[in-house]
Structures are given as structure tokens and as C-alpha cells.
Amino acid sequence: MTLSSSQLIAAGRVLEAPFEVELELSGELKAAQCLEVLRLVPGRRVVAKMVVDGETFLGKLFLGSDASKYCLREKNGVEALHNAGIKTAPLVGGGRLHDRGGEALLMEYLPNISHLSALAQPSSESGNELLCSAVEMLAKLHDNGLEHQDCHLDNFLVTDQGLYLVDGDAVKQRNQLTDEQALLNLALFFVQLPLFLMPQLPELTHIYCRCRGWHSGEIKSQLNVLVRQQRADRQRRFLKKIYRDCTQFKVDQSKSRFVVVDRVEESEELIDLIDHLDEAIATSELLKDGNSATVAKVVRGNRSFVVKRYNMKSLSHRLKRCLQPSRAWLSWRNAQLLCFYGVATPKPLAMVEQRVAGLRGKAYFITDYVEAPSAQAFVEQVGDVEQTQWLAQQFKLLFSLMRLLSISHGDFKESNFLVKNDALCVIDLDSMQLHHSEKALMSALAKDGERFMKNWSADPRLSAMMSQALSDTSL
Numbered sequence: 378m379t380l381s382s383s384q385l386i387a388a389g390r391v392l393e394a395p396f397e398v399e400l401e402l403s404g405e406l407k408a409a410q411c412l413e414v415l416r417l418v419p420g421r422r423v424v425a426k427m428v429v430d431g432e433t434f435l436g437k438l439f440l441g442s443d444a445s446k447y448c449l450r451e452k453n454g455v456e457a458l459h460n461a462g463i464k465t466a467p468l469v470g471g472g473r474l475h476d477r478g479g480e481a482l483l484m485e486y487l488p489n490i491s492h493l494s495a496l497a498q499p500s501s502e503s504g505n506e507l508l509c510s511a512v513e514m515l516a517k518l519h520d521n522g523l524e525h526q527d528c529h530l531d532n533f534l535v536t537d538q539g540l541y542l543v544d545g546d547a548v549k550q551r552n553q554l555t556d557e558q559a560l561l562n563l564a565l566f567f568v569q570l571p572l573f574l575m576p577q578l579p580e581l582t583h584i585y586c587r588c589r590g591w592h593s594g595e596i597k598s599q600l601n602v603l604v605r606q607q608r609a610d611r612q613r614r615f616l617k618k619i620y621r622d623c624t625q626f627k628v629d630q631s632k633s634r635f636v637v638v639d640r641v642e643e644s645e646e647l648i649d650l651i652d653h654l655d656e657a658i659a660t661s662e663l664l665k666d667g668n669s670a671t672v673a674k675v676v677r678g679n680r681s682f683v684v685k686r687y688n689m690k691s692l693s694h695r696l697k698r699c700l701q702p703s704r705a706w707l708s709w710r711n712a713q714l715l716c717f718y719g720v721a722t723p724k725p726l727a728m729v730e731q732r733v734a735g736l737r738g739k740a741y742f743i744t745d746y747v748e749a750p751s752a753q754a755f756v757e758q759v760g761d762v763e764q765t766q767w768l769a770q771q772f773k774l775l776f777s778l779m780r781l782l783s784i785s786h787g788d789f790k791e792s793n794f795l796v797k798n799d800a801l802c803v804i805d806l807d808s809m810q811l812h813h814s815e816k817a818l819m820s821a822l823a824k825d826g827e828r829f830m831k832n833w834s835a836d837p838r839l840s841a842m843m844s845q846a847l848s849d850t851s852l
Contacts, residue, residue: 379408382478386440389419390624390640398438399475400429402483406475409436419624422447426486434483435466438474447546448480454545455484461521463514464541466534487536494530499573507533508574510540512581515566516588518542519559524549528562529569559589560596564603568611571719572778578604608782612714619713620706637709638727646677647743650684651727654741658684670704674746681746683723687807689739703730704807705740711806712744718782720775721800723747747804749797753832756839765842771801772829773846776822783812785821789828 379397380388394414400407409427416424420441427436439448448471458465470483493511496504511533518525525532527547534541551558563585567578579593582600586593620637622628627643629636636651650657658673664683665672671686687704705728712725723744731738750758752772756765772794779785786793787808795802812818826847833840 381476382440382474383476385423385438385479386420390417392417392423394425398481400472400481401475402429402470402472402481409481411436427483429483433486434469435486437482437484438479439481440479444478444480448482451482451546453550454548456545457521457523457548457550458518458542458545461518461523463517463521464539465545466541466543487534487541489537490541491535492531493533493535493540494571496535497530497571497574505577507535507540508570508577509581509584511542511566512563512584513588514540514542515563516585519554519562520589522551522554524551524554524558524562526562526565528566560600561603561607564600564607567600567604568607572781573719573774575781612717615717616710616714619710632732634732635730636727639725642724642726644680646680647682647726650675650677650682650743651729654684654686654729658686681748682726683744683746685742685744687740687742701737703737703740705730705742707809708742708807711809712742714782714784714811715803715806718778720778721797721802722806723802723804742807747795747797747802749795749802752791752794752796752801755796765839768796768801769842769846771796772843773849775801775803776826776847779825780818780822783818785810785812785818786825787821789825789832791832 379399385392385398392414394411396411398409398411400409407429409429411423411425411427413426414423415426415435416422421443422440423436423438425436425438427434429436437448437451439445439451452468452471455465455468459467466484466487468482468484471481473480493504493507497508498504511530514533515525515528525542525544525547526549527544528542532542532544532547534543563582567581570578578600579597582597583593585591586596619626620628625640627638627640629638638647638651657675658671661673661675661684663671663673669688671688673684673686675682675684685705685708709725709728712722715722716725723746725742725744727741727743729741729743731740752768755768759765786803786806787810788805793803793805795804810821812821829847830840830844833843
């Protein structure tokens with residue numbers, strides 16, 4: 378099926394391959410077969426694996442009134458990377474859609490690629506080497522007066538020919554790139570690294586400075602400040618979009634309810650569950666049947682969900698809560714924030730608030746079901762000193778990350794931590810708080826620490842082990 382530019386725009390987020398487009402390339406009309414949509418910005422851009430005259434390319438289609446501007450930015454960015462000696466997918470051709478409703482660029486298709494994000498894993502020597510290469514690439518970029526304004530790990534591609542940097546649209550050429558601008562761009566890269574890589578920042582900073590002929594000791598403190606600022610800015614921008622309709626989330630709002638769903642996780646089973654929540658809870662296995670909250674394991678098809686319903690205990694409770702964000706609303710925010718930073722928690726799928734004339738009523742938080750033992754059950758099951766020490770180190774890491782991110786949990790009983798696939802999975806997030814002062818953070822973390830230690834009071838040996846892990850975080 379051949380699609381016009383208006384059809385591509387009208388498809389919005391629902392653009393399924395394969396399809397064809399007609400391109401004017403070097404004065405000739407060509408049929409381009411789009412085999413796979415790799416990236417989609419609805420109504421504005423389509424990135425696809427394309428075949429033209431039997432050859433495979435990475436094709437970028439630019440749509441709408443700003444098509445020419447964004448096409449030119451991409452082209453200039455790719456050329457700037459090439460001229461700076463930085464590997465990127467080479468530009469091999471360009472043109473426009475036959476109906477004049479958009480522009481097109483064809484780039485060399487890189488087979489068998491991996492994203493650096495998939496390779497930068499804990500204790501991975503090859504991943505660490507590639508990460509160092511990415512920092513060297515950024516130093517070279519800055520030496521040539523360029524900055525990449527979207528330098529996250531997924532824009533670094535690993536191929537048999539080495540490391541590539543892509544997304545020319547994000548490349549900005551400055552007449553004179555100042556040291557402060559370069560450090561700000563480096564901080565943007567650092568702040569998008571997984572949190573487990575944070576201890577490597579001094580080494581990566583040293584590599585960058587060595588490449589640029591700088592003394593790393595002079596800029597470490599400055600860079601640390603920039604990283605904190607960048608993290609706060611990214612977090613603020615992310616939290617603004619988790620309750621609105623966008624690429625990642627779908628919002629359905631009416632006078633009777635507010636629903637937000639993770640688009641990737643949207644399915645017939647999930648939508649049916651959202652439409653019959655109370656019925657599903659009543660006919661499913663209850664994990665908790667409390668006065669303020671009811672938690673159920675709901676099975677739909679081959680998938681299991683956890684639905685947590687926040688109840689209204691009385692009329693006075695309803696009046697108190699109706700004007701405030703519900704605990705489901707807060708749990709959705711907190712779960713999304715942990716996922717944003719790569720902290721293990723059951724995948725947040727949807728949040729529902731019942732509303733009457735805009736006032737909040739019962740609310741529901743839906744996640745994946747995680748089959749895993751609690752921290753205490755894990756200790757009892759393994760009965761192994763080495764595994765227990767491992768668990769203590771996981772709690773040490775969690776406390777360190779919470780301090781780094783200015784987060785407290787609020788209910789550190791052991792049943793709120795599951796051990797799944799060699800990771801500590803955090804649940805029950807409605808009491809989790811973000812803190813804006815060091816004093817408030819340390820006070821809240823101290824309370825978390827006290828509650829944490831109560832979990833192990835019956836076992837002096839285990840208590841000593843956990844106490845040591847907690848003291849290592851300087852709480």
C-alpha cells in the first residue's frame with residue numbers, strides 16, 4: 378500500500394509497516410518500501426528501514442510545515458559529525474515525497490547494531506571500554522566546536538566497525554564552544570547514565586579531561602554541580618508528562634474518571650480490567666483486604682496484574698481526600714520515577730481515579746504482578762551467608778541511591794522489598810516522598826533506617842550485617 382504524506386500524518390501513532398512511499402530522488406521517481414518503523418514522532422517524522430531499488434537504507438521522512446527545517450538540521454548535523462571525524466551513519470541521498478508534502482533523507486543502513494545502553498551493564502569490561510570510547514567521542518565532538526543535545530546511550534550504536542554516534546538533528550555547531558558549554562553537555566551525558574555507573578564518573582571525567590588536555594581536579598566539583606542541576610531538570614520535565622497524553626502515556630479524562638496508561642503496555646486485557654476494576658477485585662485473589670486499601674492479584678489471559686484500590690473509609694475521609702492527589706496518583710508518580718532511574722519496581726501500567734464533578738473518589742493503581750519472595754523470606758530460603766551478604770549490599774545500594782535522588786520510602790518493612798532476578802524490587806510506594814531540603818531528606822532516611830533495622834531484630838547476626846550495610850551509606 379502506497380501512503381501519501383497526508384496519510385502518514387493522519388496515521389498518528391498507529392503507523393504499521395510494511396507500506397510504500399513515493400520519493401523524488403535525484404530527479405527520479407522511486408518507490409521506497411518501508412519494512413519496519415524504527416522511530417515515530419506522530420505527524421512530524423518517520424524513521425524506517427527502507428528498500429529502494431533493491432538496496433536497504435535507513436530512511437528519515439520529515440512531514441508537516443517544518444519538514445524542510447528539520448531535514449536540513451539533520452543533514453547539517455550528519456555532515457558536521459562526518460567532518461569532525463566522528464563515526465555516524467553516512468548520508469547517501471536525499472529528496473522529497475512525490476506529493477511535495479515532506480522531505481526525505483537516506484542513510485547507510487547499519488546491520489547488526491547494538492545500543493550502548495544494552496551493553497553498559499554492571500561488571501561488564503566490554504561495556505566499560507565502550508563507555509570510555511563514548512566519552513572520548515564527546516571530547517572530540519567538543520574539540521570541533523560541536524555539542525550533541527540528546528547524547529543518551531541509545532544514540533551511541535555499537536557495530537562490527539566500532540562505535541557510532543547518530544541523530545544529526547541534535548548536533549549543534551557553535552562558532553566558539555566555551556568550556557562551560559562543553560561541561561554542560563558532558564553533564565547531560567553523565568546524568569543519563571544508569572545509576573549503577575555513577576561511581577565511574579571520576580574515571581570518565583579523567584578520560585575526558587585527558588583527551589582535551591585539561592586537569593581533571595580543577596573541574597570535578599563544577600561538573601558535579603552541573604550533573605545535579607541536569608538531573609533535577611530532567612526529573613522535572615519527566616514528571617510533567619506522566620499525567621498527560623504523549624508518546625509514552627495515554628490519558629482518558631472525563632467527568633467521571635481520569636485514566637492514564639503506559640502506551641507500550643496497553644492491551645485488550647488491560648483495557649478490560651480498567652473498565653471492570655471493582656468486579657475484577659471481587660472475583661480475584663486478595664493479597665490485602667484493608668480498610669484503607671484493597672490489593673488483588675488479577676489474572677487476564679496469560680498475564681497477571683496487581684490492582685491496588687484506595688478506598689474511602691467514611692464521608693469525612695472522602696471530603697478530606699477529594700481535593701488532594703489520590704494515593705494512586707502518588708504511587709503512579711513514584712513508580713514512574715523509580716523506573717526512570719532504573720530502580721527495580723513492578724512495572725506501572727495504569728492509574729485510575731473515579732471523579733464526581735471533578736472531585737476525586739476511589740482510586741486504583743495497576744502494576745505487573747511480580748512472583749518473588751520478600752527480603753525476609755529470601756533470607757530464610759537461601760540460608761546462605763554469601764547470599765545474605767549480597768542482600769545487605771543491595772539494601773546498601775538502595776539507601777545510597779535514595780540519598781542521591783533525595784527520596785525516602787516511608788515504610789521500610791521487609792515485605793515491601795522483593796528479591797527477583799538478582800535485584801531488590803521496591804513495592805508499596807504511596808508513602809514515598811521527594812525531598813527538597815537536605816535536612817528533611819536525612820530525617821526521613823533516618824526513619825527509614827530505623828524501620829529497616831526492626832526487620833532483623835530477632836537475628837543478632839543478620840542484624841549486625843544489615844547494620845553494617847546501613848552505616849556504610851553514612852545515614
